[in-house]
């Protein structure tokens with residue numbers, strides 16, 4: 001059995017103590033069967049997509065992010081990072097990705113989407129030498 005723990009319930013200072021902290025004082029959202037021979041994959045429970053981020057070595061607990069299933073108004077246009085149009089997950093290392101992809105799989109909800117990098121071109125100008133122009137007087 002694996003205790004599914006919402007990462008939002010874990011105090012920040014305890015989030016990186018995997019293997020030392022068993023989080024037994026934190027009430028799990030749900031306890032699931034251990035999928036023997038398989039990784040724990042994202043699943044839906046109680047209107048949320050649970051995406052396992054960390055599974056303890058002894059497979060007693062998994063820390064998951066929670067995203068509402070029917071999330072509305074996900075902004076995917078001209079964002080500062082690649083954003084999954086299904087769950088809103090932002091890819092933090094977007095700058096390392098190729099300029100575009102016809103098929104990307106979301107780390108969180110495992111849905112497929114495509115993206116392209118939008119590049120805005122701007123210019124900077126610096127003075128070098130002002131031209132000497134002849135001034136013509138009014139006759």
Ligand SMILES: [Zn+2]
Pocket residue numbers: 084085086087088089106107108109110111
């Ligand atoms: Zn997603």
